[in-house]
Amino acid sequence: MELKHKTPLLDELESGPWPSFVSDLKREAISRKTNEKGIDYQCPAEMPEDLLGVVELSYEHGRTHWKHGGIVGVFGYGGGVIGRYCDQPEMFPAVAHFHTIRINQPSGKYYTTEYLEQLMSLCERRGSGLTNMHGSTGDIVFLGSHTPQLEEIFWELTHNINQDLGGSGGNLRTPSACLGMSRCEYACIDTQALCHYMTNEYQDELHRPAFPYKFKFKFDGCPNCCVASIARSDLSFIGTWKDDIRIDAEAVKAYVGGELKSNAGAHASRDWGPFDIQKEVVDLCPGECMAWDGSKLAIDNSNCTRCMHCINTMPRALRIGQDTGLSMLVGAKAPILDGAQISSLLVPFIKAEEPYDEIKEVIENLWDWWMEEGKNRERIGELMKRQGFQKMLEVTGLKATAQHVKEPRSNPYVFWKEDEVPGGWKGDINEFRKYHQR
Amino acid sequence: MAFISSGYNPDKPMENRITDIGPRSYEEFLPPVIKKNFGKWLYHEILEPGVLVHVAESGDEVFTVRVGAARLMTVSHIREINEIADKHCDGYLRFTTRNNIEFMVDSKDKVEPLKQDLLSRKQAGGGFKFPIGGTGAGVTNIVHTQGWVHCHTPATDASGPVKATMDVLFDDFTSMRMPAQVRVALACCLNMCGAVHCSDIAILGYHRKPPILDHEYLDKMCEIPLAIAACPTAAIKPGKVEVGGETIKSVSVNNDRCMYCGNCYTMCPSMPLADTEGDCIVLMVGGKISNRISMPKFSKVVVPYLPNNPPRWPETTDAIKKIIEVYAADANKYERLGEWAERIGWEKFFEKCGLEFTHHLIDDFRDPAYFTWRQSTQFKFTK
Amino acid sequence: MPIADEAAAKQIILETLQKKKGKTKFYLKDFYKFLPDEKLRDVKKLVNKMVTEELLEYWSSGSTTLIGLKGLGKQHAADGED
Numbered sequence: 035m036e037l038k039h040k041t042p043l044l045d046e047l048e049s050g051p052w053p054s055f056v057s058d059l060k061r062e063a064i065s066r067k068t069n070e071k072g073i074d075y076q077c078p079a080e081m082p083e084d085l086l087g088v089v090e091l092s093y094e095h096g097r098t099h100w101k102h103g104g105i106v107g108v109f110g111y112g113g114g115v116i117g118r119y120c121d122q123p124e125m126f127p128a129v130a131h132f133h134t135i136r137i138n139q140p141s142g143k144y145y146t147t148e149y150l151e152q153l154m155s156l157c158e159r160r161g162s163g164l165t166n167m168h169g170s171t172g173d174i175v176f177l178g179s180h181t182p183q184l185e186e187i188f189w190e191l192t193h194n195i196n197q198d199l200g201g202s203g204g205n206l207r208t209p210s211a212c213l214g215m216s217r218c219e220y221a222c223i224d225t226q227a228l229c230h231y232m233t234n235e236y237q238d239e240l241h242r243p244a245f246p247y248k249f250k251f252k253f254d255g256c257p258n259c260c261v262a263s264i265a266r267s268d269l270s271f272i273g274t275w276k277d278d279i280r281i282d283a284e285a286v287k288a289y290v291g292g293e294l295k296s297n298a299g300a301h302a303s304r305d306w307g308p309f310d311i312q313k314e315v316v317d318l319c320p321g322e323c324m325a326w327d328g329s330k331l332a333i334d335n336s337n338c339t340r341c342m343h344c345i346n347t348m349p350r351a352l353r354i355g356q357d358t359g360l361s362m363l364v365g366a367k368a369p370i371l372d373g374a375q376i377s378s379l380l381v382p383f384i385k386a387e388e389p390y391d392e393i394k395e396v397i398e399n400l401w402d403w404w405m406e407e408g409k410n411r412e413r414i415g416e417l418m419k420r421q422g423f424q425k426m427l428e429v430t431g432l433k434a435t436a437q438h439v440k441e442p443r444s445n446p447y448v449f450w451k452e453d454e455v456p457g458g459w460k461g462d463i464n465e466f467r468k469y470h471q472r
Numbered sequence: 473m474a475f476i477s478s479g480y481n482p483d484k485p486m487e488n489r490i491t492d493i494g495p496r497s498y499e500e501f502l503p504p505v506i507k508k509n510f511g512k513w514l515y516h517e518i519l520e521p522g523v524l525v526h527v528a529e530s531g532d533e534v535f536t537v538r539v540g541a542a543r544l545m546t547v548s549h550i551r552e553i554n555e556i557a558d559k560h561c562d563g564y565l566r567f568t569t570r571n572n573i574e575f576m577v578d579s580k581d582k583v584e585p586l587k588q589d590l591l592s593r594k595q596a597g598g599g600f601k602f603p604i605g606g607t608g609a610g611v612t613n614i615v616h617t618q619g620w621v622h623c624h625t626p627a628t629d630a631s632g633p634v635k636a637t638m639d640v641l642f643d644d645f646t647s648m649r650m651p652a653q654v655r656v657a658l659a660c661c662l663n664m665c666g667a668v669h670c671s672d673i674a675i676l677g678y679h680r681k682p683p684i685l686d687h688e689y690l691d692k693m694c695e696i697p698l699a700i701a702a703c704p705t706a707a708i709k710p711g712k713v714e715v716g717g718e719t720i721k722s723v724s725v726n727n728d729r730c731m732y733c734g735n736c737y738t739m740c741p742s743m744p745l746a747d748t749e750g751d752c753i754v755l756m757v758g759g760k761i762s763n764r765i766s767m768p769k770f771s772k773v774v775v776p777y778l779p780n781n782p783p784r785w786p787e788t789t790d791a792i793k794k795i796i797e798v799y800a801a802d803a804n805k806y807e808r809l810g811e812w813a814e815r816i817g818w819e820k821f822f823e824k825c826g827l828e829f830t831h832h833l834i835d836d837f838r839d840p841a842y843f844t845w846r847q848s849t850q851f852k853f854t855k
Numbered sequence: 856m857p858i859a860d861e862a863a864a865k866q867i868i869l870e871t872l873q874k875k876k877g878k879t880k881f882y883l884k885d886f887y888k889f890l891p892d893e894k895l896r897d898v899k900k901l902v903n904k905m906v907t908e909e910l911l912e913y914w915s916s917g918s919t920t921l922i923g924l925k926g927l928g929k930q931h932a933a934d935g936e937d
Binding site for chain 2 (some may be wrong): 043044046048049050051052053055056057058059060062063070074075076078082086088089092093095096097098099100101102106109110111118132134139140141142143144145146147148150151157158163164165166167168170172177178182185186187190192193195196197198209210212213215216217218221224226232233235238241247257258259260261262264265266272279295297298299300301302304306313314318320339340341342343344346347353356366367368369370371372373374376410411423438439451453
């Protein structure tokens with residue numbers, strides 16, 4: 035079927051084995067053009083076609099053809115909608131307005147087809163028929179709708195699908211979690227429950243401006259960090275444990291004997307030779323806390339840093355401990371302005387049990403500090419650098435521990451506080467002069 | 473196209489309004505075998521690339537078939553996903569953080585028909601709709617941003633370079649021959665909505681020119697104080713300019729201070745940033761987020777410029793392929809790309825990968841730069 | 856403790872915004888300064904309430920949120936959303 039715009043450059047992205055977004059867009063374009071179901075489209079049926087046209091033009095020019103728009107949104111919410119306008123509206127009228135809607139994905143991204151169909155029907159009728167599954171922060175994204183449809187979509191979402199929008203702007207962003215205990219034996223905490231709880235607990239912060247800049251929560255069930263919380267969230271929650279790794283001695287032998295596939299079969303496409311527990315596990319342990327005597331694996335758990343390597347390598351023999359909780363780390367962000375940051379450890383271990391009061395106390399203390407002291411557009415990770423880690427300890431009421439640093443400071447410039455030094459800073463010059471001439 | 477009301481009354485926006493209900497509960501969407509064994513999983517195994525089994529304490533098993541996807545996805549495609557999930561998986565499915573789709577079944581005999589069905593579905597151009605893979609020591613799907621499909625400040629497209637890269641890396645999506653997993657990410661400008669800064673391989677769109685100023689319209693279209701305040705490096709100042717013999721209010725940009733973030737363009741459409749020759753691709757490598765063996769690390773810039781070359785970005789995909797092949801051949805088992813580069817030394821990394829080292833690769837941005845220089849006589853000679 | 860005299864606080868916000876020249880949108884932090892004696896969270900709540908009363912409106916850059924008097928500013932015309 036002939037489409038509205040010729041797209042010779044994009045057409046080159048239809049070959050090759052990987053799924054082509056171009057083929058998919060064309061498919062939707064045809065579906066809307068033919069409209070076999072007789073849908074009364076509330077946004078122009080040509081949206082996918084005009085989107086193909088705009089993108090083709092960008093491929094020709096090597097430049098984007100979108101402008102930002104800040105006003106659009108749903109009433110009373112500061113986030114959830116991102117305004118977009120095409121800078122060639124006459125050429126591509128169907129996408130002259132093309133606003134994004136972020137929908138807060140259910141924790142762990144499990145869906146029923148019934149739920150997805152409800153969303154798709156809405157996206158088809160009142161949107162462009164195009165989505166992102168999912169946006170970078172984790173939302174289900176409806177790509178491109180017109181301004182009058184935004185409230186209609188929100189109404190249908192909340193009234194018919196029992197589903198709310200996600201965050202954008204200077205708000206709490208849509209929190210996201212790994213699939214956690216639902217299907218992973220490494221999960222030290224119920225990430226989905228914690229994520230769902232915090233998302234609901236802080237709905238006001240998610241929908242309405244509360245902060246100097248964006249704030250992200252991500253929840254990883256273990257130190258493997260599958261949702262990248264340590265790199266991509268202002269507050270990273272990472273499951274961990276305090277007690278001993280559980281060892282099934284027989285299964286260890288089975289790995290050594292080759293009856294069980296090491297690394298859960300993750301290296302199966304190449305012959306790496308027989309599994310060598312000394313070389314592949316014991317010697318790679320960053321805590322150097324393992325020993326293999328040819329028949330028995332021993333772990334000195336007091337020197338374990340819970341890096342997950344041995345467990346990842348022999349999942350049927352080794353299991354995480356049972357005294358589980360999470361570590362909280364603060365301040366990850368992308369590079370603007372002062373360079374990228376990975377989160378820094380603030381709370382080495384905290385229990386993750388409903389109603390999560392201790393965790394909420396840390397969160398709210400951090401927020402109070404940032405709301406008070408943070409400059410406009412300053413992430414909490416930048417505030418932490420500007421005012422110092424010690425300040426963060428002060429505002430959260432947490433005690434310094436050696437776990438907070440990789441190494442102690444190498445400059446001696448300790449800025450003592452007056453109350454830390456006996457007698458304070460009000461020296462008596464006359465008393466001093468009794469013993470020291472001018 | 474007649475307007476159909478959902479029930480919303482624009483004159484009374486607060487009437488019957490429902491707000492702050494949050495997302496649907498995840499518990500509604502868990503497949504029965506997942507719900508039953510929640511928190512009681514014993515171990516898992518990758519049976520073949522893209523196929524996992526998780527075994528519970530109860531003895532129950534869940535088999536997962538993971539498939540890749542373009543994250544820009546249409547209603548029609550999602551309906552096809554639904555059709556598959558209805559046919560094979562009792563109407564349940566999930567998505568992964570890295571834009572893959574997981575179809576789960578509760579017994580082994582259901583795996584093969586599911587796989588056959590998935591692989592039999594092809595697009596018009598011959599590509600797979602549902603390529604199986606993305607597990608273990610291989611290349612999984614790329615996380616990425618919007619690019620030319622939807623963003624106002626991108627220096628490159630996102631969906632296109634991702635498609636081109638995954639076509640080139642396809643065999644490593646469907647196999648597990650790498651020393652460790654390779655995580656590729658793309659951000660279309662340095663704002664990095666896709667936070668690619670801790671990826672094994674990061675493809676980054678990068679502007680190299682400051683904004684162009686549309687003086688004549690600037691004060692009409694924009695609130696100048698907002699454009700000034702948007703600049704992270706305070707490079708924008710208010711200024712007066714002569715246009716057609718008339719003095720009008722506008723701004724001036726200290727071009728040497730501009731870091732090409734596009735924040736001013738967000739606030740002010742009269743300060744466009746996109747430029748055909750200026751915009752380019754930067755490659756960063758060696759980052760990781762996992763705490764496994766070594767601590768998480770940042771990706772490092774190893775190619776400061778590659779041409780932004782649609783529709784298939786051959787220079788970019790060639791460079792990535794080269795790096796991955798050298799890594800695959802040279803690294804030890806379990807070694808992530810960054811761990812390998814650190815072990816052999818970055819000077820050796822450039823030599824082995826045949827990448828030119830230029831002055832642009834030496835950090836000169838603020839204090840942390842010093843800690844990346846070599847305070848030692850220890851180094852390796854390279855050819 | 857919520858703001859004791861909410862009507863007066865609203866009036867201060869509206870008057871302060873009306874006096875600003877050349878700029879119609881402000882960060883939440885600026886509103887804290889308009890009401891220096893009130894708690895930040897209370898100011899935040901009041902500002903957000905004033906949005907639902909159609910006195911104020913949000914403007915989102917995507918990464919940050921600005922707040923101004925409803926209908927004011929150049930962006931409405933620029934976006935064709937008048």
